[in-house]
Amino acid sequence: MRKKNVSSLKSGRRRPAVSAALLVLGLLVTGGAYAAFSASTASAEVDLQSQQVITEGQKLFAANCATCHGQQAQGTEAGPSLIGVGSAAVDFQVGTGRMPMQAQGPQAPEKPVQFTDEQVKALAAYVASLAPGPSIPTADQLVNGNVANGGELFRINCAMCHNVAGAGGALTEGKYAPELKSVEAVHVYEAMLTGPQNMPVFNDLNLTPEDKKDIIAYLEYNKNHPSVGGLELSSLGPVSEGLFIWIFGIGAIVGLTIWITAKSN
Amino acid sequence: MSITAKASNYLDERTSISGAVKEFGRKIFPDHWSFLLGEVALYSFVIILLSGTFLTFFFQASMTPVEYSGSYVPLKGVEMSAAMSSTLDISFDIRGGLLMRQVHHWAALLFVSAIGLHMLRVFFTGAFRKPREINWSIGFVLFVLAMAEGFTGYSLPDDLLSGNGLRIIDGMIVAFPVVGTWISFLLFGGEFPGGDIVGRLYSLHILLLPLIVIAFIGVHLMFVIIHKHTQYPGPGRTEQNVVGYPVLPVYAAKAGGFFFIVFGVVALFAATVTINPIWSYGPYDPSPVSAGTQPDWYIGFADGALRLMPPHLETYWFGYTWSWNILIPVIILVVFLAVVFAYPFFEAWVTGDKREHHLLDRPRNAPVRTAIGAAGVTFYAVLWAAASSDIIATHFKVTMEGVINTLQILLVLGPIFAFMITKRMCLALQKKDREIVLHGYETGRIVRLPGGEFIEVHEQIDEFERWQLVSFNDNAPIMLRPNPRGRITSRMRARANWSRFFFEDRIAPVSKSEHMEALEHAHH
Numbered sequence: 034m035r036k037k038n039v040s041s042l043k044s045g046r047r048r049p050a051v052s053a054a055l056l057v058l059g060l061l062v063t064g065g066a067y068a069a070f071s072a073s074t075a076s077a078e079v080d081l082q083s084q085q086v087i088t089e090g091q092k093l094f095a096a097n098c099a100t101c102h103g104q105q106a107q108g109t110e111a112g113p114s115l116i117g118v119g120s121a122a123v124d125f126q127v128g129t130g131r132m133p134m135q136a137q138g139p140q141a142p143e144k145p146v147q148f149t150d151e152q153v154k155a156l157a158a159y160v161a162s163l164a165p166g167p168s169i170p171t172a173d174q175l176v177n178g179n180v181a182n183g184g185e186l187f188r189i190n191c192a193m194c195h196n197v198a199g200a201g202g203a204l205t206e207g208k209y210a211p212e213l214k215s216v217e218a219v220h221v222y223e224a225m226l227t228g229p230q231n232m233p234v235f236n237d238l239n240l241t242p243e244d245k246k247d248i249i250a251y252l253e254y255n256k257n258h259p260s261v262g263g264l265e266l267s268s269l270g271p272v273s274e275g276l277f278i279w280i281f282g283i284g285a286i287v288g289l290t291i292w293i294t295a296k297s298n
Numbered sequence: 299m300s301i302t303a304k305a306s307n308y309l310d311e312r313t314s315i316s317g318a319v320k321e322f323g324r325k326i327f328p329d330h331w332s333f334l335l336g337e338v339a340l341y342s343f344v345i346i347l348l349s350g351t352f353l354t355f356f357f358q359a360s361m362t363p364v365e366y367s368g369s370y371v372p373l374k375g376v377e378m379s380a381a382m383s384s385t386l387d388i389s390f391d392i393r394g395g396l397l398m399r400q401v402h403h404w405a406a407l408l409f410v411s412a413i414g415l416h417m418l419r420v421f422f423t424g425a426f427r428k429p430r431e432i433n434w435s436i437g438f439v440l441f442v443l444a445m446a447e448g449f450t451g452y453s454l455p456d457d458l459l460s461g462n463g464l465r466i467i468d469g470m471i472v473a474f475p476v477v478g479t480w481i482s483f484l485l486f487g488g489e490f491p492g493g494d495i496v497g498r499l500y501s502l503h504i505l506l507l508p509l510i511v512i513a514f515i516g517v518h519l520m521f522v523i524i525h526k527h528t529q530y531p532g533p534g535r536t537e538q539n540v541v542g543y544p545v546l547p548v549y550a551a552k553a554g555g556f557f558f559i560v561f562g563v564v565a566l567f568a569a570t571v572t573i574n575p576i577w578s579y580g581p582y583d584p585s586p587v588s589a590g591t592q593p594d595w596y597i598g599f600a601d602g603a604l605r606l607m608p609p610h611l612e613t614y615w616f617g618y619t620w621s622w623n624i625l626i627p628v629i630i631l632v633v634f635l636a637v638v639f640a641y642p643f644f645e646a647w648v649t650g651d652k653r654e655h656h657l658l659d660r661p662r663n664a665p666v667r668t669a670i671g672a673a674g675v676t677f678y679a680v681l682w683a684a685a686s687s688d689i690i691a692t693h694f695k696v697t698m699e700g701v702i703n704t705l706q707i708l709l710v711l712g713p714i715f716a717f718m719i720t721k722r723m724c725l726a727l728q729k730k731d732r733e734i735v736l737h738g739y740e741t742g743r744i745v746r747l748p749g750g751e752f753i754e755v756h757e758q759i760d761e762f763e764r765w766q767l768v769s770f771n772d773n774a775p776i777m778l779r780p781n782p783r784g785r786i787t788s789r790m791r792a793r794a795n796w797s798r799f800f801f802e803d804r805i806a807p808v809s810k811s812e813h814m815e816a817l818e819h820a821h822h
Binding site: 139181189193194196197200202205207209251254262264265268274275276279281287293294 | 331332396400407408411555559560563569573578579589593594598687688691695698
């Protein structure tokens, strides 16, 4: 509780600084504030500013996405407008295999990713070129967080949907918050930034870039440190423990009782 | 004289214990795997006592806030209660601590499961009949105590998951009009979560409840010795004898060995499978609630009852809010448990059977009782499944609402169907038994008669097997007769109705004359 107040105070203090920085950037960099951010993206090989990449992205978009999102990404009945969603949203949606969506359902599920990394970046560059929006985080935005603070922020902001151990959880009407153990750090950042589908957006006022870093550090720690107690049983807690004792515990014990009583006869 | 002989002589001269040992050692225990389930419960309890004692050496039952400084990195510097911090120390910084925690918790799960299975065995074989009704009640109390031990135990570490559990209990308590809020404040020492609850639960968990459990186990076992053990019907087994092994030396040696086997299984689980990883749950804080918050399995049925209750059932009466969405599940659970408790007395009243029963029923030979048991198991299972409705939804890719609605329907219809199907199955099996006694079993040998007709040769079963199939209690519906004062009271009428419900559909065992007649027939 106390910690939560501290972090919101902290972000409260950050707010003017962040907006000022954004303002300055906006004034300084022609072509929009967005351009300043995306110049140094996580995968540095692709220059999201380059006209060639954007054109390439436009072609891919027209071929794979336009049926739902419209030729100018303006949106259709089958898909929302992508104007202003930014490169982060595209990198997340396409990079985790959610887009292109295959079938209408409660929630676009993850599938095997359909594009190469360059193609994903090209799509992101194209969508980002339409209007400014949240951009793909840089590599140094993802590392060196504080694990303990991240854990607390995770329990307060994310656990109610994703489960305290990141095992995932059910939402209403067939929607669900996925497990987070297999998600790449960059996608975690983008998920917080863009709030895919039924997930709320955690903008930089809710969770500062520092907080996001901490959360990522916590998730990465869990990824790299399997449970000290042994098998994790999908981290589902008492349900899987209960099933385990009934299936394997009682199974083994009953088997042994039968063996013992059979021995004597 | 050898040293052991001297020692035992020394003891005996001062305690005259040899008489008791001889007496106890001559007790006979029959051999059947299902008779060992109670023992599994007993041994799990011993394991719980041993590992629990270890935990008390290091656990601090205090909610005083401290800053965690142990070796688990993701919680370093985080503020938490001393209870949580010491549990983390047990898990990460005390040699063997995590193993002991896991032994303790796995043994607890096994304890309650073994009790449950043991109760089912006793129920379905009718072992609760006279003279053992009271021992059923004692066993039932042990079952409830085991659940209470479990709940108080997993609430101690003051982690997020157990705090959420306590929050639910608090919600249930305050749902009681008038007294609820008072009780809640009394229990938690102020507004939830307060600073007292862990210490109080600890007193219950390590002092009061274990003492009562031990006392009840003592009485339970004493009754087992006084009543002698029941046995399955079989050759040479009667209501007057017990066929099996004497406690000394055979049974005691086996039981001792079995203890170590159970301990071994628990230790294996504890060494390889995580249970209650409080470090990933984090310290309790009233604001966050995790998705997929569940109690341990044995409290699941109560959680399920709450989840299945349709929402928004509230009334305002006399200036109080009556939260029916909590009160109704509580009432249902209490009634369910009361039915389990009272069943032996109820059945005895319906049958009016005052005889002692030391031979067990085969479940098929008491169709309605078996069917009632199946209905009860179904009811419990649906509630239990409901406690994991969210996990069912995510893992089977269905909607949560769908799961809840389906289970709501199943909770009502499931037991009814289970009852009907089980009863039919029992009657069918009884019919088959009759068939076998009368006409023998099918040998699979086909013979062509001179007339061209094909028949399958049936072989008669031997008399031992036959005895098993024909000798069972055959209860008929009681007749409604006026009492000595020439009246029929409503109590008598109710009893007659229940008796009809129990014994209206019945397959009588093959009588001697029927059997003779069938034999005659076969010879022609």
